[in-house]
Amino acid sequence: MEHRLLGKDGPQVPVLGLGAWPLAGGMGSVDEKTAISTVHAAIDNGITLVDTAQSYNNSEALLGKALKSGYRNRCFLATKVSRDYSPQGIRAAIENSLSQLQVDYVDLYQIHGWNPAYPIAESMRTMAQLQAEGKARYLGVSNFNAQQMAEALQTARFQSTQPLYNLVDRGIEAEDIPFCEHAGIGILAYSPLAKGMLTGKHSLETEFPADDERSRISLSQGERKARYLQAAKALDTVARDKGISLVQLAIAWTLRLPAITCTLVGAKHPDQVLEHVGATQVKFTPDELARIDEIGKGIQA
Numbered sequence: 001m002e003h004r005l006l007g008k009d010g011p012q013v014p015v016l017g018l019g020a021w022p023l024a025g026g027m028g029s030v031d032e033k034t035a036i037s038t039v040h041a042a043i044d045n046g047i048t049l050v051d052t053a054q055s056y057n058n059s060e061a062l063l064g065k066a067l068k069s070g071y072r073n074r075c076f077l078a079t080k081v082s083r084d085y086s087p088q089g090i091r092a093a094i095e096n097s098l099s100q101l102q103v104d105y106v107d108l109y110q111i112h113g114w115n116p117a118y119p120i121a122e123s124m125r126t127m128a129q130l131q132a133e134g135k136a137r138y139l140g141v142s143n144f145n146a147q148q149m150a151e152a153l154q155t156a157r158f159q160s161t162q163p164l165y166n167l168v169d170r171g172i173e174a175e176d177i178p179f180c181e182h183a184g185i186g187i188l189a190y191s192p193l194a195k196g197m198l199t200g201k202h203s204l205e206t207e208f209p210a211d212d213e214r215s216r217i218s219l220s221q222g223e224r225k226a227r228y229l230q231a232a233k234a235l236d237t238v239a240r241d242k243g244i245s246l247v248q249l250a251i252a253w254t255l256r257l258p259a260i261t262c263t264l265v266g267a268k269h270p271d272q273v274l275e276h277v278g279a280t281q282v283k284f285t286p287d288e289l290a291r292i293d294e295i296g297k298g299i300q301a
């Protein structure tokens with residue numbers, strides 16, 4: 001597994017991370033045994049960065065069980081404070097996360113999103129204190145734009161950001177990626193498969209069960225869903241010509257940029273993880289990248 005530096009002075013992390021939102025029922029129920037086997041399959045195959053959050057249902061508790069028997073020491077464990085970014089909220093959240101995860105520290109502690117209700121300087125100061133106390137080795141943010149990252153950096157150094165990035169959602173390319181390159185901030189790209197919409201297995205007729213977030217969120221409804229499906233159909237021909245799966249094309253494409261430190265991919269089964277690992281071997285020629293860009297024109301969200 002290829003590794004890249006997380007930020008200009010951070011640790012080496014694998015280019016693939018396991019996103020632990022679907023394992024805790026975020027996209028429909030997954031039985032605990034399968035969920036734990038999926039975590040083990042990821043780590044055993046080099047996907048040693050595992051990402052979760054306070055708000056991911058019982059994902060942290062599930063990881064607490066999965067990371068026994070030496071798995072915790074083999075992985076770079078990332079979680080997030082999700083709702084209340086006040087100093088008290090952040091402190092309560094990390095204590096709860098450490099207890100659910102059954103660990104003394106996490107490797108990366110991230111602020112899940114920007115919320116103007118909480119002054120960023122206060123939140124970052126608290127995050128830096130947690131780092132000084134040894135509860136988090138590194139700090140990160142998520143869903144921050146360039147201006148918000150610049151503001152956060154005025155109070156405390158952080159190692160990474162976590163934005164949405166895939167073949168259709170390319171909004172970070174204009175300003176956020178250049179900012180991260182300049183400031184030495186690592187990027188953990190999320191939802192490279194657009195929550196399954198870029199796998200080729202869904203159609204306009206697909207209906208998701210009520211316990212699957214895709215029955216509600218905008219990404220999998222109406223025009224937005226149609227755009228992903230249109231992209232998936234066109235890109236599948238590129239993948240076939242290259243002898244790889246569309247899933248592998250979608251993941252590998254995000255990693256074509258050195259600025260993307262790691263792509264976080266969600267999985268619900270060990271077999272899905274094994275397909276993801278194959279994506280790390282894929283390199284694109286300039287012609288293939290041009291073909292993908294051409295398909296993307298007019299489809300971008």
Ligand SMILES: NC(=O)c1ccc[n+]([C@@H]2O[C@H](COP(=O)([O-])OP(=O)(O)OC[C@H]3O[C@@H](n4cnc5c(N)ncnc54)[C@H](OP(=O)(O)O)[C@@H]3O)[C@@H](O)[C@H]2O)c1
Nearest residue numbers: 019020021022190191192193194195196264265266272275
């Ligand atoms: N910071 C944030 O705000 C934020 C937001 C979203 C995600 N994230 C992080 O990023 C991670 C990844 O994003 P995501 O889980 O939302 O979406 P994703 O990785 O784009 O898609 C994951 C889903 O795609 C399907 N899939 C995965 N591998 C497949 C394969 N090999 N073949 C066919 N289908 C496959 C699975 O669902 P089905 O099999 O049911 O189709 C799986 O649940 C999350 O788990 C989370 O850690 C962070």
